[in-house]
Amino acid sequence: MGRGTDPGTLRPVTDGLDATRFPGSAQYEAHQRARAEHLHTDLAKALQERSEAWDDLNALADDDDDTGVDHPVNVQVVTVCRNLAEIYQDLALAESAFSHEYEAEAGNFTRAGYRFAEHGQLGYAAE
Secondary structure, three states: OOOOOOOOOOOHHHHHHHHHHOOOOHHHHHHHHHHHHHHHHHHHHHHHHHHHHHHHHHHHHHHOOOOOOOOHHHHHHHHHHHHHHHHHHHHHHHOHHHHHHHHHHHHHHHHHHHHHHHHHHHHHHHO
């Protein structure tokens, strides 16, 4: 039996190639999950940050007339939107089966971030 063909022998290069060459194989599916796992962790954290930013924004709308683009809460919302757009773009590349949904979400957050950056909370609410 040739070198590296014994059962249980690690084949990091070949296994890595199999993980990207054969869609549907166990190696491919494991590779895809591992590739996107950190992105899903980042997404969960970013969605929590979005929830907190929206809560701050809603409180600001009730209590403060100065909701311009330079307001710290507005800057926080812009940052959150841009971060979510980037994560969704990365997910679209990592999980092609869901790329349309991820790209749509990335577009939504890109547009929202742009509107908040250009107009602040009041400008966004008026559109």
